[in-house]
Amino acid sequence: xxxxxxxxxxTRPVESIDxxxxxxxxxxxxxxxxxxxxxxxxxxxFGNDLSTLPNFxxxxxxxxxxxxxxxxxxxxxxxxxxxxxxxxxxxLVAMNPAALRANVADVPVGGSIIVNSDAFEERALEKAGYSxxxxxxxxxxGYRVYEVPMTTLTLEACKPTGAKPRDAxxxxxxxxxxxxxxxxxxxxxxxxxxxxERYGRTAVVVEANTLAFRAGYHFGETAELFESAxxxxxxxxxxxxxxxxxxxxxxxxxxxxxxxxxxxxLFLGSYPITPASDILHELSKHKNFGVRxxxxxxxxxxxxxALGAAFxxxxxxxxxxxxxxxxxxxxVGLAVSLELPLLIVDIQRGGPSTGLxxxxxxxxxxxxxxxxxxxxxxxVVAAMTPSHCFDAAIxxxxxxxxxxxxxxxxxxxxxxxxxxxxxxxxIEDLPAIATTFATEPNAGAVGDGEAxxxxxxxxxxxxxxxxxxxxxxxxxxxxxxxxxKEDGTGNVSYDPxxxxxxxxxxAAKIAGIANDIPLLDCDDPTGDAxxxxxxxxxxxxxxxxxxxxxxxxxxxxxxxxLVHLNPFPRNLGEVVKRYARVLIPEGNLGQLAxxxxxxxxxxxRSLSNMQGTPFHVAQVQGAIExxxxxxxxxxxxxxxxxxxxxTGGDR
Amino acid sequence: MTDVAxxxxxxxxxxxxxxxxxxxxxxxxxxxxxMQFLLPELGVRRENTVxxxxxxxxxxxxxxxxxxxxxxxxxRAPAVATGLAVSRPDLDVWVVTGDGDALSIGxxxxxxxxxxxxxxxxxxFNNQIYGLTKGQYSPTSEVGKVTKSTPFGSLDxxxxxxxxxxxxxxTFVARTHDMDRKHMMEVFRRAHDHKGAAFVEVFQNxxxxxxxxxxxxTGKAQREEMLIELHHGEPIRFGADGxxxxxxxxxxxxxxxxxxxxxxxxxxxxxxxxDDPGLAFALSRLARGPYEPTPVGVxxxxxxxxxxxxxxxxLLEAQSRRGPGDLARLLASGTTWTVE
Numbered sequence: 003x004x005x006x007x008x009x010x011x012x013t014r015p016v017e018s019i020d021x022x023x024x025x026x027x028x029x030x031x032x033x034x035x036x037x038x039x040x041x042x043x044x045x046x047x048f049g050n051d052l053s054t055l056p057n058f059x060x061x062x063x064x065x066x067x068x069x070x071x072x073x074x075x076x077x078x079x080x081x082x083x084x085x086x087x088x089x090x091x092x093x094l095v096a097m098n099p100a101a102l103r104a105n106v107a108d109v110p111v112g113g114s115i116i117v118n119s120d121a122f123e124e125r126a127l128e129k130a131g132y133s134x135x136x137x138x139x140x141x142x143x144g145y146r147v148y149e150v151p152m153t154t155l156t157l158e159a160c161k162p163t164g165a166k167p168r169d170a171x172x173x174x175x176x177x178x179x180x181x182x183x184x185x186x187x188x189x190x191x192x193x194x195x196x197x198x199e200r201y202g203r204t205a206v207v208v209e210a211n212t213l214a215f216r217a218g219y220h221f222g223e224t225a226e227l228f229e230s231a232x233x234x235x236x237x238x239x240x241x242x243x244x245x246x247x248x249x250x251x252x253x254x255x256x257x258x259x260x261x262x263x264x265x266x267x268l269f270l271g272s273y274p275i276t277p278a279s280d281i282l283h284e285l286s287k288h289k290n291f292g293v294r295x296x297x298x299x300x301x302x303x304x305x306x307x308a309l310g311a312a313f314x315x316x317x318x319x320x321x322x323x324x325x326x327x328x329x330x331x332x333x334v335g336l337a338v339s340l341e342l343p344l345l346i347v348d349i350q351r352g353g354p355s356t357g358l359x360x361x362x363x364x365x366x367x368x369x370x371x372x373x374x375x376x377x378x379x380x381x382v383v384a385a386m387t388p389s390h391c392f393d394a395a396i397x398x399x400x401x402x403x404x405x406x407x408x409x410x411x412x413x414x415x416x417x418x419x420x421x422x423x424x425x426x427x428x429i430e431d432l433p434a435i436a437t438t439f440a441t442e443p444n445a446g447a448v449g450d451g452e453a454x455x456x457x458x459x460x461x462x463x464x465x466x467x468x469x470x471x472x473x474x475x476x477x478x479x480x481x482x483x484x485x486x487k488e489d490g491t492g493n494v495s496y497d498p499x500x501x502x503x504x505x506x507x508x509a510a511k512i513a514g515i516a517n518d519i520p521l522l523d524c525d526d527p528t529g530d531a532x533x534x535x536x537x538x539x540x541x542x543x544x545x546x547x548x549x550x551x552x553x554x555x556x557x558x559x560x561x562x563x564l565v566h567l568n569p570f571p572r573n574l575g576e577v578v579k580r581y582a583r584v585l586i587p588e589g590n591l592g593q594l595a596x597x598x599x600x601x602x603x604x605x606x607r608s609l610s611n612m613q614g615t616p617f618h619v620a621q622v623q624g625a626i627e628x629x630x631x632x633x634x635x636x637x638x639x640x641x642x643x644x645x646x647x648x649t650g651g652d653r
Numbered sequence: 654m655t656d657v658a659x660x661x662x663x664x665x666x667x668x669x670x671x672x673x674x675x676x677x678x679x680x681x682x683x684x685x686x687x688m689q690f691l692l693p694e695l696g697v698r699r700e701n702t703v704x705x706x707x708x709x710x711x712x713x714x715x716x717x718x719x720x721x722x723x724x725x726x727x728x729r730a731p732a733v734a735t736g737l738a739v740s741r742p743d744l745d746v747w748v749v750t751g752d753g754d755a756l757s758i759g760x761x762x763x764x765x766x767x768x769x770x771x772x773x774x775x776x777x778f779n780n781q782i783y784g785l786t787k788g789q790y791s792p793t794s795e796v797g798k799v800t801k802s803t804p805f806g807s808l809d810x811x812x813x814x815x816x817x818x819x820x821x822x823x824t825f826v827a828r829t830h831d832m833d834r835k836h837m838m839e840v841f842r843r844a845h846d847h848k849g850a851a852f853v854e855v856f857q858n859x860x861x862x863x864x865x866x867x868x869x870x871t872g873k874a875q876r877e878e879m880l881i882e883l884h885h886g887e888p889i890r891f892g893a894d895g896x897x898x899x900x901x902x903x904x905x906x907x908x909x910x911x912x913x914x915x916x917x918x919x920x921x922x923x924x925x926x927x928d929d930p931g932l933a934f935a936l937s938r939l940a941r942g943p944y945e946p947t948p949v950g951v952x953x954x955x956x957x958x959x960x961x962x963x964x965x966x967x968l969l970e971a972q973s974r975r976g977p978g979d980l981a982r983l984l985a986s987g988t989t990w991t992v993e
Contacts, residue, residue, distance in 0.1 A: 047990045192988070239992040243985060251987075259980055269740045271732075289971035291978030294740055294964055299765035303732035306725070306762070310705070310736030313723055314744070318736065336726050425992075426984045473721040473737075473744050476700040481669065481715050483724025484708075493671065494716065 014223060015230035016187060021080030022234060023088030024182060027105045028097030029066050030059060030073045033175035037095075038075025040179055040196065044188040046246040046423050049236025050079040053543070055087035055616065056419045060276070060359045067129040072104040079186070081235040085543035087420065089618035093185075095178050097121060097152070099130035106136075111144040116181070118174065120153035148227055152177050152218075159217035160210045169206075173214035180218025187233045190219060242425040249388035249417035250277070252424065253347065254284035256395025258291050261317050263396065264403050264435035269316040270295045271307035273326065276359040277415040278349040281321045301329035305346065309333060312342045313482075315439065315472035317399060321347040324366050325356065331373050336484050337408035338378040338508065341459070341468045344408040345398055346370075349418045350539075350589075352614045361614025362415035364539050364589035368596070370410040371568055377505050379512040381405070382567040384412040386542035389424035391417060394565065400435045401515060406467045412567070414589070416616045417540045440469035440478060445490070456480055459492040465518075466511035468492075513569050522571040524580075526560035527553070532633045534581040535626060536606075538564040538594055541587050541617060548587075548622025552630070559626050567594070575602045583629045585609055587622050662693040669719045675710060680831035680857035684778060685717055687837035694838075695845060702745045705734040707759055709751040710785050711778040711857075728759025731766040731775065738772050739961045745845070748775040752793040753783050756812050760792075767821040769960040770849040776841070777814055777854050782863035795942055800862075815937035815952055818852040819930045825849065826933060826953045830856035830880075832871045836949065843951055849959040856943065869944045883936070883950035888920035891946065899939065907935045909946055925954045 024041065028034040035056055045052050055076040064071030078088035093114045096102035098121040109115060122137055136142050137149060156177045160170035176197070183190055194212055201207040222228055247255075261268035270293065272282040286295045294311070298304035305320040312318035320330065327348050337344045350366045352358025370382055381401050385394035391413055398411040446455030456478040459468050471478035480492060488495035489503050524534070537545035542563050549561040562577060564570065578584050578598060584606040586595040592608030599606045609625045611617050667689045675681045692702070702720040706712035708727035715722030725733045730748045738746040755763045755777045766773060782800070783789040789802040793814065797806040818826045825847040829840040837855065844851035856867040870879040881891040881899065890898035890912055898912045898920040912920065924932060933953035940947040 043988055047988060049990070049992065241992050243989055243991055245985065245987045245989045247987070255980075255983060258978065258983065262978065262980055267740065269736060271736055288978060288983065289968045290975040291983075292968060292972075294968070296736070296739065298732065298735075299761055302729060303735070303762050303765065306729045306732030307736030307739070309725075310723075310733035310738075311740040312736075313703075313733070314737045314741040316736075316740045332726055333729065340723070426981075426989070429981050473703050473741065474700055476698070479699055479720050481671075481718075481722035481724065483715070483722075484726055485724065 014228075016233050017230045019232050019234055020082060021078065021084065022093065022186065022232065023076065023078045023091045024093045024095065024186075025074055025076040025091035025105060025108070026095045026178065026182075027072055027074040027101035028175065029100065030061070030063055030071045031066060032073070032097045033172075034073045034075050034097070037175045037179045038077055040193050041182060041188070042077050042421060043196070043246060044183060044190075044193060045077070045079045045186075046244070047192055048189055049239065050234055051082065051084050051237035051239070052077060052079045052246075052423060053084055053087045054078070054421045055416065057615070058360055067098060067100055067126050069100050069104050069130060072101050074101070074105060079234055081237050083237060085547045086616060086619055089620050093182075095182060097174070097178065099127050099132055099136070102136060103130045103132065106142070109145060112146070114146045114148065115142065116148045116150060116178075118152035118178070119149035120151045150181065150221070150227070155217060155221060156214045159213045163206050163209045163213065165206050165210050170210055173210045176211045176215040177218035177221075180215040180220075181222045183215075184219045184222030185228065185231055187231050190215070239423065240425055244423050244425055246421050247389050247392075247424045248280075248419055248421045249385065249391040249413055250280040250349070250419070251284055252389050253385070253391035253395050253411075253413060254281045256392040257281075257285065257317075257319055257345075257399070258288060258293065259392070259432060260396045260399035260435060261291065261293070263432055264317060264399060264437045266315065266317040266403065266437050268293045268319065269308060269311035270319045270321065271298050271304040271311070272296070272321045273298050273301045273304045275301075275323045275326050277351055277418045278321045278323050278326070278347065280418065281347065281349075301326040302333060305330040305333040305344075309337055309340070309342060309344055312337075312344050313340070313472070315470070317345070317403070318343070319345040319347065321349070323349050323351045323359075324353045324369070327366060327369060327373070334380060334408050335374040335376065335378045338374070338380060339484050339487075340482050341406045341508075342408075342470070343402040343406055345402050345411060346408060347395075347411045347413065350412060350414040358614045360415065362540065362589060362616065363612070363614065364412075364414055364541065365591075365593070366412065367538075367567065367588075367590065367593040370412065371597070377509060379509050380408050380410055380568065381512055381515055382410045382412060384539040384565060384567055385417055386539060386563060386565060388417050388420050388422050392424075392427075396433060396435070397565070400433060401518075403435060403437050404467065404518075405465055405511060405515060406470055407512065412539060414540050438470070439475070440471035441475055443477060444469060457491050458482055459487055460490050461507070461511075466507060466514060516569040516572040519566045519569075519571060521573045522562050522564065522577050524560055524562040524577045528558045531558045531560040532582040533626060533629045534560040534562060534578065534584045535622070536562050536564065536578065536584050536586050536594070536598070538567060538588065541589065544617035544619050544622050545587050547619040548626055551619060551623045552626045557627065557630055559630070564594070570601070574598075578602050578604045578606065582633050583607060585625055585629055587611070587617055587625065589617075659696050659698055662699070664689045664693060666699065667692045667719050669717050671716050673717050674713065676861050678860040679710070680780065680859070681710060681714070681778065683831045683834060684776070684837060684855055684857060685714065687834045688718070688841065690834065691838045691841050695842065697745055701743060702747070703737060704747045704749055705730045705737065706749045707754040708785070709754045709783075710859075711749050711751040712754060714749040728754055728757070729762060730754070731759060731762040731773070734773050735762075735766050735769070735771045735960075739964055742772065742961045742965060746773050748773055750775065750777050751784075752777065752779045752781060752791045752814070756792040756814060756817070764817075764821040767818055767823040767850050767852060770822075770824055770957050772849055772959040772961050774841075774844045774847075774851045775853065776844075777852070778857040779814060779854050780857045780859035780863055781811075781866045782859050784859045784862050788862035813937055814854045816934060818854075819934045819937060819953060823850060823852045823953065824955050824957045825851035825951070826937075827852070827951045828854045828856070828949045830867060830871045830949065831858060832873070832876070840950065843954070847954060849957060867943045870940075870947045871943075879946050881939070881946050881948040883923050883925070883948050883952065885923055885925045885951065885954075887923060888917060889923050889948075890920060897946070899936075901935070905931070905935065907939050909939070925951045927953075928955055
């Protein structure tokens with residue numbers, strides 16, 4: 003591990019710990035996302051393993067000082083492999099009373115709270131809904147509270163810049179960052195360099211932020227407020243080149259990679275929507291990759307244009323979230339009928355309707371599975387971690403191009419904005435994507451003669467994919483549309499028997515993809531587990547962490563994770579039938595559980611979390627333990643353990 | 654595309670093997686024929702020609718053309734065609750739509766592809782009725798229209814497609830009608846040759862649900878006195894021996910006059926290239942409906958870079974400044990560190 007740092011080691015006592023969860027919270031305008039992001043980067047470069055959870059309001063600037071305007075960023079850093087951003091913060095940094103009030107309940111008793119004491123004046127307390135000052139009324143008695151006059155100290159530190167107090171005060175988030183950087187012995191030079199680059203256009207801002215940052219660091223070092231600093235050693239990562247990546251960035255890069263691997267130009271038709279817009283932003287930056295991005299007039303035009311581009315031989319992609327999926331559904335159905343490759347990316351958020359735009363959920367699974375009229379099967383691939391968004395994008399594109407089908411790629415708000423260290427893959431190790439275009443007639447041969455006609459729906463006997471002849475190819479002119487087509491020729495056909503055949507052919511094509519994806523890997527180390535935890539999407543992290551905790555405590559539990567939701571891996575039925583109970587934690591009311599029960603008639607139990615946040619590990623752990631007890635007690639039917647609700651019974 | 658000369662074709666080469674299934678006597682037949690007669694004259698290749706449509710009677714058009722084609726979904730043809738035209742600037746992309754498809758369910762897409770100036774030729778077959786759903790009023794039906802869905806008469810003010818296109822920043826706006834193949838071919842040719850979004854309204858008779866909707870202006874006997882043929886650079890006049898004409902009033906509104914009353918010099922001279930859309934818009938308002946003297950021909954034809962060319966220019970510039978996309982470099986473009 004080479005983590006270069008110029009920072010002198012603290013002269014104060016330094017205690018070693020193996021992990022910490024820190025939450026930075028302040029007003030939307032306080033720069034908490036920047037602060038959290040910087041701390042994350044310092045930790046990543048230092049070599050810790052980490053996982054992050056930004057949490058911000060849907061409003062751009064809710065009224066200052068109110069609970070509605072509180073923005074927070076949680077980061078979990080450790081010296082070992084971790085999966086989640088942590089159930090609860092060990093340390094809360096609260097820049098104002100509202101930030102304290104909105105977050106204090108999450109801090110376990112005994113945890114640390116660092117507050118900007120300057121902000122706890124009467125009006126601010128009132129705005130936050132405090133009738134008395136929590137710093138003095140004893141309500142924080144169970145915590146270790148560190149009162150730091152951050153505003154005053156920041157103003158003092160920034161005096162040499164000559165900045166007006168109102169401007170200088172804005173640097174207080176860097177004071178807080180400096181303080182926490184000292185507490186956890188982070189390298190500082192990368193942040194100093196980052197400030198210079200980020201705010202380079204305004205010298206006074208660079209100077210103020212740098213001074214505030216250093217002042218915070220030195221305050222920790224010199225003030226007798228803190229008993230000691232802490233160090234968290236680097237985690238044992240595999241050798242390689244690493245970067246810290248969010249899900250949306252990884253997904254955008256995966257699309258660029260897939261376009262190069264498949265040698266098809268990328269066309270993105272998209273309409274801005276939280277939390278998917280960053281993919282549009284990222285791809286719009288990389289025009290030198292030959293990417294064409296269209297900010298369309300609406301969600302429907304976004305997918306329409308992507309489908310038009312696909313007809314012309316491009317990799318057509320549209321990116322959105324739930325409300326956009328509603329609008330795009332008709333065009334997805336057209337793509338099913340046209341049998342053209344198309345990728346629809348759904349960064350799921352809380353619903354229904356506008357719901358919780360900035361919060362995460364996994365509640366679109368059944369929507370993307372079935373949300374179209376007619377029998378219209380669509381493959382579904384789901385990303386499991388921020389960096390896995392890269393691989394999932396490539397896999398989804400591979401399926402779309404090979405099988406000439408629209409494919410849904412599911413991510414969610416947590417993966418989109420959360421980040422983790424990512425060992426960069428070697429380009430030559432990325433999977434191959436073969437794109438084939440039809441260039442010759444394929445039908446109409448008489449006897450052994452050459453084909454003279456082009457039938458757009460003459461399928462590959464193995465994949466059942468139809469040929470893809472793009473405009474500009476002489477002799478293969480053809481018309482396709484949303485009307486039912488005759489098998490083979492693709493001519494409009496209202497023949498009932500033909501329609502039934504086409505319905506079955508389309509279904510068989512998608513079902514057959516199961517032969518082209520990996521078998522489900524089920525981890526059952528003792529081989530005697532009776533309970534399986536089956537996860538999909540971002541629930542992977544909390545599910546696996548919960549399984550690890552149960553195993554650590556001596557429990558026997560199996561674990562498996564689905565990346566392909568449609569079709570399922572072909573051994574899924576066999577795997578789930580091995581276990582007396584299957585626990586499916588998901589951010590919905592049991593959508594995968596419903597599918598698994600329906601497909602395999604097993605006792606799948608749903609563990610549901612609808613709070614707009616990722617699962618807490620403890621929640622999964624508790625549910626597993628309940629099921630273990632249930633099985634041990636010899637229950638074989640009916641009763642559901644606490645915190646585990648059954649789904650499907652009401653159908 | 655290639656150096657090889659474009660093969661000589663005839664109308665037959667552009668006809669697909671599918672039976673045309675419009676109602677006998679439908680105006681769509683003559684529009685289809687005009688297109689199939691025109692394409693051999695345009696010097697274009699079948700494989701580079703694409704017809705994209707939405708839903709409605711007009712939308713069956715691509716099935717009858719021996720070119721590439723897509724019959725998409727209701728109202729979305731301009732969006733689908735935008736993606737195709739922007740990603741494949743080498744193609745000739747035509748959009749065939751109707752008054753319901755383009756102005757009702759697909760109004761948003763039409764508007765935006767016109768303002769973006771996507772390199773498309775859009776033909777709107779306006780029959781002022783919903784035909785495929787068997788006779789409901791459309792967004793171009795006259796107020797008071799009695800149909801199955803409006804037994805007491807329709808209440809809403811219709812769109813004027815030409816005014817709408819001009820208001821949506823269209824760079825080429827024209828009108829023709831299904832009773833005059835020569836005129837259709839000329840207008841379609843002009844529209845095809847225009848770089849950018851070309852919008853053509855085609856008065857089209859639905860002989861089943863709205864027969865004779867345009868008879869008062871396009872009927873053989875009425876045409877001479879009721880259609881005002883626009884010609885760039887020429888005084889706007891019509892009628893037998895051009896006895897009537899159009900003048901602009903002091904406050905800018907247009908009025909139809911007897912040329913003998915005002916003298917030829919007083920007539921408005923048509924200028925389709927005028928950047929200010931005011932004149933074209935005023936011409937589009939001259940007739941309140943197809944029962945008053947109605948201008949046909951090219952209302953407006955101005956130059957503005959088309960969207961796809963602008964997109965390509967940005968790609969080329971990015972590639973010349975930063976080189977072709979290098980994936981390994983991209984992945985390592987953030988803060989990185991090495992674990993040994």
